[in-house]
Amino acid sequence: MSTEQGWAAPRAEGPVTGRITVPGSKSISNRALILAAIADGPSHLSGLLAARDTALMRSALVSLGVGISDSDSGATVTVTPGSLKGPANVDCGLAGTVMRFVPPVAALADGVVAFDGDPYARERPMGVILGALRTLGVQIDDAGTGRMPYTVSGTGSVRGGRVTLDASGSSQFVSALLLAGARYDEGVDLRHDGKPVPSQPHLDMSVAMLRERGVSVDDGEPNRWVVAPGPIRALDTAIEPDLSNAAPFLAAAVITGGEVTVTGWPSQTTQPGDQLRDIFTRFGAEVSRTDDGLTVRGTGRVQGVDLDLSEVGELSPVIAAVAAFADGPSYLRGIAHLRNHETDRLAALETEFNALGGDVTQTADGLEIRPKPLRGGLFGTYRDHRMAHAAAVLGLLVDGLEIENIGTTAKTLPEFPELWSGLAG
Structure with missing residues (x-):
């Protein structure tokens, strides 16, 4: 009461x-939504979590031009990739997976995508992921704050390539670039330089989900992940x-x-x-x-x-x-x-x-x-x-x-x- x-x-x-x-798992749900949104065809997701964090992720992807619909029973969600484009506004709420995972996808859009969130979200550090995206050729305006609000100005493609960052604050900085990296022209050669990356199981989750969809990920060298450029295969997924x-x-x-x-x-x-x-x-x-x-x-x-x-x-x-x-x-x-x-x-x-x-x-x-x-x-x-x-x-x-x-x-x-x-x- x-x-x-x-x-x-x-x-x-x-x-x-x-x-x-x-x-369903929030971590798996939002990764599955991201990967389905940039896959080579429609994906059907069953057991997808219905909560604020996944609602924010769905809204973010729809604003970029992705089709997302529920079955009549609500048991299955169909994600249909579309032509990513701006202008768009993304509300991150207080969801780390939205504020970290969506910008690398928004960089693939043609147009300007604006990001903001709850008041406390504006205090969460974003400089690591924004700096990495700039290194990979993405234009970002954060007024020099390294925090929200900021805009990502996309041209429809991202050069990609090699980038070094310090992900000791969050494994999501690495996962964010891995999830979108296969769609970059040169893929991503990502290196971590700093204290150990926390939440290793979440990194393992990202790598496993990419490999399930046919993406080549080489993580054989400590603190380095190489994602080869190529398609992300559509995959029907049951969420744990x-x-x-x-x-x-x-x-x-x-x-x-x-x-x-x-x-x-x-x-x-x-x-x-x-x-x-x-x-x-x-x-x-x-x-x-x-x-x-x-x-x-x-x-x-x-x-x-x-x-x-x-x-x-x-x-x-x-x-x-x-x-x-x-x-x-x-x-x-x-x-x-x-x-x-x-x-x-x-x-x-x-x-x-x-x-x-x-x-x-x-x-x-x-x-x-x-x-x-x-x-x-x-x-x-x-x-x-x-x-x-x-x-x-x-x-x-x-x-x-x-x-x-x-x-x-x-x-x-x-x-x-x-x-x-x-x-x-």
């Missing part, structure tokens, strides 16, 4: 048990469930000693959320996967952990919430890049957990969490869906916790409030 302050997080009355089916969005539901079993099954968990996947199997095992839970899905059983004890989350940073808020109920301190490492996500997630987690009586400290690259009894209060989400997920997990065991702006979960899982209430209740 909602109050004038926020959404009252459901309190668990005992071990949480149940079965959950989560919608979003494993990252499964995190709070499985976490509910861990901290309450319950048992939760997420149906349809793939046997093989490039989604970073698959690492939840190991992460929750290290917290002390029992984890098993069958043809039915993934089941997590809490054992009544939550152990403190020391985790390198550099590949799965998006899971950090929910993992931090689980760690708040452990029997000892936890250390979450390798996530300095979260300071440039939907919000500064490290600062936000420290602030909100400590406001409830917690003991959380930022480090250079992560968080130290020392469990303490928590009290109720209003938990700020900072327009960040993962912060809302973390708050919901805390609320299972904390009386009187309210979540500010639960509607922010519509970014990737509009059904979250109903699914959560059904499970917790």
Whole structure:
């Protein structure tokens, strides 16, 4: 229920048990939309996520001249490539995949494409991808800010070629150029120079999806990706469930000693959320996967952990919430890049957990969490869906916790409030 302050997080009355089916992966959905938009024919996408981030991606591509239509049942989306052209206006909202993946495609359009987004989106650094596109021959006007708003002035083609960038802030900088690179005249020879690129599974996802569509990608040399020029084959695609969005539901079993099954968990996947199997095992839970899905059983004890989350940073808020109920301190490492996500997630987690009586400290690259009894209060989400997920997990065991702006979960899982209430209740 909602109050004038926020959404009252459901309190668990005992071990949480149940079965959950989560919608399609946002990461796969938006990559599939991008690739289908510049493919050599129409593609049919089933199980595509219907959420704010995918709606923004669809609108962006349609504004560029791509045809996108839903089947009568809504189960399948057909993407028909068109002649990319401006003028066009792209609303990125707060979606990293839109603000990073669409500009390299817009560069292929004939005309001017303007990009803007939510107020906080204007604070997110874009200079790396904009600078790389300039190196590849694209005309961009960002008034020297390296941030939105900016315009991409396309001529219908992109020279491409070799470019070096520092992608230590986000793997999306690399994925963005890989996804469109095959359509550039010389392809893309992309080299990373800097600290390790975070979220390696998301890079693996981009490469795998390109290869499925017949694109030649050579990633045999560390920190280098070479995409050969050529067509992107149209491919009908079934979108996997979003494993990252499964995190709070499985976490509910861990901290309450319950048992939760997420149906349809793939046997093989490039989604970073698959690492939840190991992460929750290290917290002390029992984890098993069958043809039915993934089941997590809490054992009544939550152990403190020391985790390198550099590949799965998006899971950090929910993992931090689980760690708040452990029997000892936890250390979450390798996530300095979260300071440039939907919000500064490290600062936000420290602030909100400590406001409830917690003991959380930022480090250079992560968080130290020392469990303490928590009290109720209003938990700020900072327009960040993962912060809302973390708050919901805390609320299972904390009386009187309210979540500010639960509607922010519509970014990737509009059904979250109903699914959560059904499970917790």
